[in-house]
Amino acid sequence: MFANFKVLYAIALALSFATSNAAAVPGFQKRENGAIKLDFNIERPDKLILNGNFTKRADDYNYALINEGSYYVAEILVGSNQQAVKVDVDTGSSDLWVVDTSSGISGTYGVYDHTTSSTFSRIASGFAVAYADQSHAEGDWVSDTIQLGGTGGPSLKNQEFGDATTSTINFGILGIGFPINEATADKYQNVPQSLVSQGYIHKNAYSLYLDSSDAAQGSVLFGGIDHAKYSGSLVSNPVVSQNDLDLNVNSVTTNGQTIDIGSNYVLDSGTTINYLDPTVLANLASALGAKYSSSGFYYFDSASDAKDISVNFDGVSVTIPASYTVGAFYDGDGNALTETGFLFLPQTNYHILGDVFLRNAYVVYDLDARTISLAQAKFTSDENITVIS
Ligand SMILES: *[C@@H]1O[C@H](CO)[C@@H](O)[C@H](O)[C@H]1NC(C)=O
Numbered sequence: 001m002f003a004n005f006k007v008l009y010a011i012a013l014a015l016s017f018a019t020s021n022a023a024a025v026p027g028f029q030k031r032e033n034g035a036i037k038l039d040f041n042i043e044r045p046d047k048l049i050l051n052g053n054f055t056k057r058a059d060d061y062n063y064a065l066i067n068e069g070s071y072y073v074a075e076i077l078v079g080s081n082q083q084a085v086k087v088d089v090d091t092g093s094s095d096l097w098v099v100d101t102s103s104g105i106s107g108t109y110g111v112y113d114h115t116t117s118s119t120f121s122r123i124a125s126g127f128a129v130a131y132a133d134q135s136h137a138e139g140d141w142v143s144d145t146i147q148l149g150g151t152g153g154p155s156l157k158n159q160e161f162g163d164a165t166t167s168t169i170n171f172g173i174l175g176i177g178f179p180i181n182e183a184t185a186d187k188y189q190n191v192p193q194s195l196v197s198q199g200y201i202h203k204n205a206y207s208l209y210l211d212s213s214d215a216a217q218g219s220v221l222f223g224g225i226d227h228a229k230y231s232g233s234l235v236s237n238p239v240v241s242q243n244d245l246d247l248n249v250n251s252v253t254t255n256g257q258t259i260d261i262g263s264n265y266v267l268d269s270g271t272t273i274n275y276l277d278p279t280v281l282a283n284l285a286s287a288l289g290a291k292y293s294s295s296g297f298y299y300f301d302s303a304s305d306a307k308d309i310s311v312n313f314d315g316v317s318v319t320i321p322a323s324y325t326v327g328a329f330y331d332g333d334g335n336a337l338t339e340t341g342f343l344f345l346p347q348t349n350y351h352i353l354g355d356v357f358l359r360n361a362y363v364v365y366d367l368d369a370r371t372i373s374l375a376q377a378k379f380t381s382d383e384n385i386t387v388i389s
C-alpha cells in the first residue's frame with residue numbers, strides 16, 4: 001500500500017479473496033523480553049494480471065496492472081470482547097484501520113462491531129483513505145483495545161485507528177510506517193509507537209522475514225532481530241525519504257554486467273513485483289537478453305534464460321535468484337500473455353522493490369534511527385533473537 005499509487009492494485013484481488021478460503025491465521029509469540037513476533041499468512045496472487053489497457057504510451061509507463069498485491073494477513077483482536085479481524089501488515093502506510101460491521105461487508109476476514117465493545121470510544125469523524133483508482137474507505141477515527149496476533153498477544157489500550165463504515169476493500173490494513181504518513185493532520189501514536197509507549201518493545205523498530213517463494217507464512221518481529229534468518233552481515237543504510245521507507249539503490253548486477261541506478265526505491269511489503277525506472281530496466285533487460293513485448297513488459301524466450309540479479313546498496317548486496325524473476329502474465333480476460341514474463345516492470349512515477357526482492361532479504365526497519373538494515377535472507381526455522389534496545 002504505497003502512497004496513493006499502489007493500493008489500486010490491491011482492490012481487485014481483495015474482492016477476489018472474498019470467495020476464497022483464507023488459511024488459519026497464525027498468532028503472535030513473545031520471544032525475548034522486549035521482542036514480539038507477529039506471524040502472518042502470505043497471500044500471493046495466483047495470476048499477475050495486466051489490465052487490457054496497459055499499452056505503453058510514448059511518454060509514460062503507468063500500466064494498469066491489477067491483481068498484483070501480495071498480502072501479509074495477520075489477526076488482531078479488537079475491543080473488550082476481542083473481535084477477531086484480519087489485517088494486511090503494510091510497511092508502505094502508517095494507519096491501522098478495520099472494516100466495521102455496518103459496512104455490509106462480510107467474509108473470511110472478519111468485521112468489527114464497535115457497539116458491542118465497552119472500551120470503544122469515538123475520536124472524530126473524517127477517517128478517509130482514497131486511492132488512485134477511486135477505491136476508498138471512510139468512517140470514524142476511534143480508539144479501542146487492540147490485541148496483536150490473537151489471544152495472549154500484546155494488548156494495546158486506547159489505540160487509535162480508523163473504523164471503516166464504508167470500504168471497497170474487504171479487510172483492514174495494519175500500516176506500520178512513519179507516523180508522518182498517517183491519513184490525518186492530527187498525528188497520533190500508531191501501533192509500533194504504542195508497542196513502545198505501552199512497554200512491549202524498546203524501540204520503534206522491526207524485522208521483516210518473508211521466507212522462501214512458496215512459504216505460506218512470514219513474520220514481523222517487533223523490537224528484535226533474528227540473527228539466524230540471514231547470512232553475512234546486516235548492513236544499515238539511512239532512510240532517504242521523509243515519509244517512506246526508501247533506500248538508495250546504487251546498482252544492479254547480473255550476467256557479469258553492472259547497471260548504475262543511484263536513486264531511491266521503497267522497500268514495500270505490499271507490492272509483489274519490482275518497479276524500475278524505464279531506462280534502468282531497458283539496460284537490465286538488455287544485459288539479460290530479455291525481450292520487449294509491444295504490450296509493455298519484458299519476457300524471456302525460456303525461463304532458463306533468466307539469471308540471478310544482485311541489488312547493490314552501500315555495503316551490502318541482496319541476490320534475487322533467477323527463478324524468482326520469472327512469472328506468467330495474464331490479460332484481463334485471463335488469457336496468458338506470456339509464461340515467462342520478467343517480474344520487473346517499468347514505472348516513471350514510483351520505484352519499488354516488492355515481494356520478489358524482499359523474500360530474499362532480511363530487513364530491519366528502524367524508524368527511530370531512520371535506518372534500514374539488510375542482509376541476504378536464510379530460509380530456516382532456527383532462531384537467534386536479540387532485542388533492539
Ligand atoms: C483505455 O484507455 C483509454 C485512454 O485512457 C480510454 O479512453 C479507454 O476507455 C480505455 N479502454 C478500456 C477498455 O478501459
Ligand SMILES: *[C@@H]1O[C@H](CO)[C@@H](O)[C@H](O)[C@H]1NC(C)=O
Nearest residue numbers: 225226227228383384385386
Ligand atoms: C546469535 O547472534 C549473535 C549476534 O549475531 C551472535 O553473536 C551469537 O553468536 C549468535 N548465537 C548463536 C547461538 O548462534
